[in-house]
Amino acid sequence: MENIIRLTPPLSDEAVASLKSGDRVLITGTIYTGRDAAHKRLVDLLDKGEELPIPLAGEIIYFVGPTPAKPGKAIGSAGPTTSYRMDSYSPRLLAQGLKGMIGKGGRSLEVRAAIKEHKGIYFAATGGAGALLAQRIKKAEVVAYEDLGPEAIRRIEVEDFPVVVINDIHGNDLYEQGVIPYKKD
Amino acid sequence: MREINVSEVVQAVSRLCVDANYNLGDDLNQALDRAAAVEESPTGKDIIEQLKENAAIAKRDQVPICQDTGLAVIFVDLGQDARVVGGNLNEAINEGVRQGYRDGFLRKSACHPFTRANTGDNTPAIIHYRLVDGDTLKITVAPKGGGSENMSKVVMLKPADGVAGIKEQVVEWVRQAGGNPCPPTIVGVGIGGNFEKSALLAKEALLREVGSLNPDPELQSLEADLLEAVNNLGVGPQGLGGRVTSFAVHVKMLPCHIASLPLAINIQCHAARHKEAVL
Numbered sequence: 088m089e090n091i092i093r094l095t096p097p098l099s100d101e102a103v104a105s106l107k108s109g110d111r112v113l114i115t116g117t118i119y120t121g122r123d124a125a126h127k128r129l130v131d132l133l134d135k136g137e138e139l140p141i142p143l144a145g146e147i148i149y150f151v152g153p154t155p156a157k158p159g160k161a162i163g164s165a166g167p168t169t170s171y172r173m174d175s176y177s178p179r180l181l182a183q184g185l186k187g188m189i190g191k192g193g194r195s196l197e198v199r200a201a202i203k204e205h206k207g208i209y210f211a212a213t214g215g216a217g218a219l220l221a222q223r224i225k226k227a228e229v230v231a232y233e234d235l236g237p238e239a240i241r242r243i244e245v246e247d248f249p250v251v252v253i254n255d256i257h258g259n260d261l262y263e264q265g266v267i268p269y270k271k272d
Numbered sequence: 273m274r275e276i277n278v279s280e281v282v283q284a285v286s287r288l289c290v291d292a293n294y295n296l297g298d299d300l301n302q303a304l305d306r307a308a309a310v311e312e313s314p315t316g317k318d319i320i321e322q323l324k325e326n327a328a329i330a331k332r333d334q335v336p337i338c339q340d341t342g343l344a345v346i347f348v349d350l351g352q353d354a355r356v357v358g359g360n361l362n363e364a365i366n367e368g369v370r371q372g373y374r375d376g377f378l379r380k381s382a383c384h385p386f387t388r389a390n391t392g393d394n395t396p397a398i399i400h401y402r403l404v405d406g407d408t409l410k411i412t413v414a415p416k417g418g419g420s421e422n423m424s425k426v427v428m429l430k431p432a433d434g435v436a437g438i439k440e441q442v443v444e445w446v447r448q449a450g451g452n453p454c455p456p457t458i459v460g461v462g463i464g465g466n467f468e469k470s471a472l473l474a475k476e477a478l479l480r481e482v483g484s485l486n487p488d489p490e491l492q493s494l495e496a497d498l499l500e501a502v503n504n505l506g507v508g509p510q511g512l513g514g515r516v517t518s519f520a521v522h523v524k525m526l527p528c529h530i531a532s533l534p535l536a537i538n539i540q541c542h543a544a545r546h547k548e549a550v551l
Contacts, residue, residue, distance in 0.1 A: 124388050154336045154379040163377055164336040169419040169452050191419075192452040192511065213319055214419065214454040214510060215543045217339040219326040236390045237339075237379050251315070251512070262451055265513030269313060269506030 097145025098186040100206045108259035110252040118147040120241040122168050125232055126176040133179055140231035141240060143180060147187035152237035162227040164217030167191040174198050181205040189250055193262045202254050210250035223248045273355045274407035276551050278364035284549045285368025288413035289344060290376035292547040293336045296327040299482040300544050303519040307456055316514030323542055338543045341378040342415030344369045344397040351406035366395045414479060414546035420453035420539045426471050429533040438535055445537050446502045451511020454541035458482060459521040462536035464528035470536035477522035478540045491523045
């Protein structure tokens, strides 16, 4: 098993540059949630030249729409959603300084190019492990777009949140490379 | 004629929505155990262990297995000697969904296609009625997540494409879907009927118990061939490489038009949730 890397955002260019596809990472600290509708609103604001409701420089966005929290819990189940639906928006956010994205599933060539160009990183968390991953989220607060319900942007505090590096700044892709040893003709 | 009051339907649907989302079926827990034994990839093994732990936490804490608690897909088998009284059956089913998703702290994922405004209560449910013999009403609640549902398609093949064409389509589709539908998956395949019937067959195929054999020997052999082929893709758990891309391939088939060979593929993520009750 590889060494486990620990990261706390905001992420520096150096921290991102040291990550390689396949690395296992535990994230501790503050990250933001956002999925389809929130991404559209963020990019619409950029189009209009207006200020965003969250900081992007060095930050990580987790593509997730959690279930409602049961009483006494910080958050409901909270696993990653499929990332390709954010592909048309992510390059714009990376250009604005966003460093990390957490989701599941492959990204477009445009996103992968933007990751290289702007020194970003794409992580995957285990899809469908929403009950397990919620245990690593200690606090959650809606900070924008409350009307979107599960799609609202939340600021969340995570502790040892487990992810794996999929796309690094060197152009590697774990989905492409990971299957090769197991493919049988 | 036996009478069934809609209030019983509301209660049953509400309970099944919550039960399905919190408690993974025994067949899936066993499929995870079998996958853990055969998976060769260290990452894949680790993911399967996470999924087992996740299912155990969901059951213990009574929380959703996955945050995508789905659109509520509901199959109703209405006995022709039963009569629903006390209100409208459609409305009772939707009220059950409303209550279950509210009281069970489940995510409401239904929205307007253009504005994306959430309907707020996860209705309308997707309801499929089937008229059957007897005087009972069987309700199956099968919440379906968007990530795996998006990896679906219907293709109208030519009769000349035959079984080889069907195999090629299914395997290539699972390859392209990669990690998106949260593998290990169950691949639902509907063959024949017509355009819309093939899609419904593929969906119904997902309800069969994982690990059970198709009663039709011809389809049993097709399922075995397809499962071997999709697992040979190497996609593996979560698409990160490994032996177990799918737990099962389930096929349902009906006669079709002499000009057609309809094929539908509906992929189900590892959180294959469905619970049923008979009233």
